[in-house]
Amino acid sequence: MNIMFFKPKLLCRKRINKMLEGIFEVPLFLLFSSMGYGKTTAVKDFLSSKEKLHYVWFPLSTGESDELWMWQKFCQSLADISPELSKQFIGHGLPQTAVDLDRILNIIRKTVKEPTVVVIDDYHENKSVHMNHLLTAIARASLSKLHIVIISRSIPEIPIEELALKGLCMELSQDEFEFNEEETVELFVRNGFLLSSVEQELLVKNTDGWVAAIYLTLLKYAEDKTVEDIRDITRLVKTAVYDKFDKGTQQILLKLSVLDSFSLEEAIFVTGNKKAGVLMHRIAANNCFVRYDNKNERYSIHAILKTMLLELFAVSDIEKAALFSRCGDWCARGDRRIEAVDFYHRAGCYDKILDIYELFGSAELIDRAPHIIVNAFKDMEKKLKLSYPLAYITYIYSYMLAVDTMEGAGMLYEAKAIYEADDNLVDKEKILGEIILIESILDFNDVPAMSEYHKKAYALFGGTSSRIINADSIFTCGSPHTLFLYHKKEEELLSLVEFIEKDNWYHTHVANGCGTGFEHTARAEYCLETGDLTNAELFAYKAIFKAKTKNQLSLVICGSLCLARLAILNGRPGEAADILDGVRAEAEAAGRPILINGIDIAAGYIYGILGKLEQIPKWLREGEISPGNLFHEGMGSNYIVGGRAAILRKSYAELEILVETMRELYQPNNHIFGYIYAGIYDAIAKKHLYGTEKAGDALLPAMQLARMDGIITPFAESMPELEPILQEIKKTHDSEWISKVIYLGERFISGFQKINNQKEIEPLTDRELDVLTLLSEGFKQTEIAEKLYLSKNTVSRHLQNTYEKLGVNNKTLAINKAKELNMIG
Numbered sequence: 001m002n003i004m005f006f007k008p009k010l011l012c013r014k015r016i017n018k019m020l021e022g023i024f025e026v027p028l029f030l031l032f033s034s035m036g037y038g039k040t041t042a043v044k045d046f047l048s049s050k051e052k053l054h055y056v057w058f059p060l061s062t063g064e065s066d067e068l069w070m071w072q073k074f075c076q077s078l079a080d081i082s083p084e085l086s087k088q089f090i091g092h093g094l095p096q097t098a099v100d101l102d103r104i105l106n107i108i109r110k111t112v113k114e115p116t117v118v119v120i121d122d123y124h125e126n127k128s129v130h131m132n133h134l135l136t137a138i139a140r141a142s143l144s145k146l147h148i149v150i151i152s153r154s155i156p157e158i159p160i161e162e163l164a165l166k167g168l169c170m171e172l173s174q175d176e177f178e179f180n181e182e183e184t185v186e187l188f189v190r191n192g193f194l195l196s197s198v199e200q201e202l203l204v205k206n207t208d209g210w211v212a213a214i215y216l217t218l219l220k221y222a223e224d225k226t227v228e229d230i231r232d233i234t235r236l237v238k239t240a241v242y243d244k245f246d247k248g249t250q251q252i253l254l255k256l257s258v259l260d261s262f263s264l265e266e267a268i269f270v271t272g273n274k275k276a277g278v279l280m281h282r283i284a285a286n287n288c289f290v291r292y293d294n295k296n297e298r299y300s301i302h303a304i305l306k307t308m309l310l311e312l313f314a315v316s317d318i319e320k321a322a323l324f325s326r327c328g329d330w331c332a333r334g335d336r337r338i339e340a341v342d343f344y345h346r347a348g349c350y351d352k353i354l355d356i357y358e359l360f361g362s363a364e365l366i367d368r369a370p371h372i373i374v375n376a377f378k379d380m381e382k383k384l385k386l387s388y389p390l391a392y393i394t395y396i397y398s399y400m401l402a403v404d405t406m407e408g409a410g411m412l413y414e415a416k417a418i419y420e421a422d423d424n425l426v427d428k429e430k431i432l433g434e435i436i437l438i439e440s441i442l443d444f445n446d447v448p449a450m451s452e453y454h455k456k457a458y459a460l461f462g463g464t465s466s467r468i469i470n471a472d473s474i475f476t477c478g479s480p481h482t483l484f485l486y487h488k489k490e491e492e493l494l495s496l497v498e499f500i501e502k503d504n505w506y507h508t509h510v511a512n513g514c515g516t517g518f519e520h521t522a523r524a525e526y527c528l529e530t531g532d533l534t535n536a537e538l539f540a541y542k543a544i545f546k547a548k549t550k551n552q553l554s555l556v557i558c559g560s561l562c563l564a565r566l567a568i569l570n571g572r573p574g575e576a577a578d579i580l581d582g583v584r585a586e587a588e589a590a591g592r593p594i595l596i597n598g599i600d601i602a603a604g605y606i607y608g609i610l611g612k613l614e615q616i617p618k619w620l621r622e623g624e625i626s627p628g629n630l631f632h633e634g635m636g637s638n639y640i641v642g643g644r645a646a647i648l649r650k651s652y653a654e655l656e657i658l659v660e661t662m663r664e665l666y667q668p669n670n671h672i673f674g675y676i677y678a679g680i681y682d683a684i685a686k687k688h689l690y691g692t693e694k695a696g697d698a699l700l701p702a703m704q705l706a707r708m709d710g711i712i713t714p715f716a717e718s719m720p721e722l723e724p725i726l727q728e729i730k731k732t733h734d735s736e737w738i739s740k741v742i743y744l745g746e747r748f749i750s751g752f753q754k755i756n757n758q759k760e761i762e763p764l765t766d767r768e769l770d771v772l773t774l775l776s777e778g779f780k781q782t783e784i785a786e787k788l789y790l791s792k793n794t795v796s797r798h799l800q801n802t803y804e805k806l807g808v809n810n811k812t813l814a815i816n817k818a819k820e821l822n823m824i825g
Helices: 014-025 039-048 067-078 083-092 098-111 129-141 160-165 181-190 197-207 211-224 233-240 247-256 264-271 276-286 303-315 320-333 337-347 350-357 362-368 370-378 382-386 389-402 405-421 428-443 447-461 482-486 493-510 518-529 533-549 553-569 573-590 593-609 627-636 638-648 652-666 672-690 692-707 719-730 736-756 766-776 781-787 792-806 811-820
Strands: 028-032 054-059 116-121 146-152 169-172 290-293 298-301
Touching: 014 028, 014 039, 014 146, 014 169, 028 039, 028 129, 039 116, 039 146, 054 067, 067 083, 067 129, 067 362, 067 370, 083 098, 083 573, 083 593, 098 129, 098 593, 129 146, 129 160, 160 169, 181 197, 181 211, 197 211, 211 233, 233 303, 247 264, 247 276, 247 303, 264 276, 264 320, 276 290, 298 303, 320 337, 320 350, 337 350, 337 362, 337 370, 350 362, 350 370, 350 382, 350 389, 362 370, 362 389, 370 389, 382 389, 382 405, 389 405, 389 428, 405 428, 428 447, 428 493, 447 493, 482 493, 482 518, 482 672, 493 518, 518 533, 518 553, 533 553, 553 573, 553 593, 553 736, 573 593, 573 736, 593 638, 627 652, 638 652, 638 672, 652 672, 672 692, 672 719, 692 719, 692 736, 719 736, 766 781, 766 792, 766 811, 781 792, 792 811
Parallel strands: 028 146, 028 169, 054 116, 116 146
Antiparallel strands: 290 298
């Protein structure tokens, strides 16, 4: 019997399928055994048998070493079940902190509406501690709709015992997957072979329940009716499978073994053999070692055969550089740029990597796969890199932002000197314009100095704009207040704003719209901080409208924070949260952590001044802030919210220490607004720890700093704490400035009292929200029970709890109340 046409009938192992039903009972299900025990096949067949089940399959690559690139591929695979989930995961990046984990869990809660299974295969290849932490967090969160399945050859670094004890995890080990004697004999009978008792005994002895060995023995038995002793699985795979193919087919298999998976078109292109597609289709139809995935329409080679093929490929005479180059070409054609870079690196085709880096948007590649990109450029000859100016500068720019700013600056200055001296450089002025524009980043926080760079770049570009920096760049570094970033000289706040209004257009032009609306944002913030509420509102709206023309969401956040603060000062505190909720939806849809941090800081500030501790985002409320990640956390504006949270916790000793940290943090860039808030917090801490006199002494320097520029609003927004201190200071330091603060502070207190006199509603649990949402969509209680895998009594209990929390007594009132409170859509 020809092995090419003998595809054994596989055994339906009901006991395994019964155990796999446990996938739907726990958030985390693990299967681990050595290679060749049928883990992958069992899970794929089981999930495929479930009609209408949402599931995705993500296999890790052999030698997976770049955790960020692994995360990107994982996120891309999620698009099969939820494009929105995939987009938001990609935007957030691999979660590396408790804040990140909370956000990922919230995304899952909001996005995954149906029972969904995510399978991660070959998890033994994982080297990411952060991925282990994420899966552990998902298990502990016990998300009702999501079930993770891990398939691995080794036990992962996850607290399995702890999770199992809590009923959050189940596992199947190698013992469960081993064929027993009855199953071993039954497989042969199912394929038409009735073994003698001697053959049965020898088969069981030789294979010892190892599924791959039993399968290979079946192939061998189909050919020559012998049961051999199996000591070398690689040899058996070679003799029972590989050696049965002709030389041409063997060459195709060897070449395709370097790919994780492939389409038939890709197989033809990569191998350079027009017959490759037909042959792979034929092999998959008649051989279990090559499998076709109907869902993804791609083929993959089984790990056992792939391992053997890669061993032979390593010593074969196949021209490896040419093969890897063709793989890279295929990826490049499909705009799979990172995979293309990886293959071109292995091929030594560095010129093709540089061609990719001349494409618009390639600066972002380093964020997604830093190890792959950095290693590729490190292995290039400097002369070659310099011969592709735009590509090399693009890489340097991305390196400065994602890896090491100062080391990148060194590379930039070196390239600049070389290009300035090269009279034959094509597009020399535009190349130098790109360099000068990037140089401006190194003078961050100094608006006049940065503006000089922007003007020079504008002149060099000759009316055009950058091919590297675009409107997708986050202009505010995550801060929801632009003047917090740039106000660094006493008595120059107004002149700074006027300078921005005059010169900001240079930057927006050369940077393809990045920073559009900054001039109106700066004016709105100036008016707000100095008490000109009417103009503050006007310019905040202008800032938002103009920023939206170029999708400058970071500036929309700044304008929205202005409007939220104004709402409180104008006696409409209930509108403040609604204003920020609207822009939060946009930030979350964009899926970029810096923007979400920005809206969190804005919301945290509003809830902080309103005295709503529990509504401040957890990472800010609990002090999960670090100067090591300033770019992502608003250049230190997060500490202002952290201080508010400490005040509301009445943790005044902690607040006093936090003030020391703030002053140290704000010193390098002389953040004047930061110093003002530090002084306010220092006074509040000292009032409670040492008395009003000490508090007054602490507040005076901040008052003096603020008075120079007419800044009053930060003091007014702290009036519930500062009023007795200010009244005491006024006895000896009476001034128009203090009177303005007290007047505005009275307006703030009016709004503060209005919002705090409202009765708060206890939040609904995730499951209560699930039940109420389905009820609002017209489902009956029995249908909800089936959809959520709950009993009808449990559904009724959730509804009763919901009615009590909302203060209603029927479903119609509950649904209406929940919609009014934006609990459900």
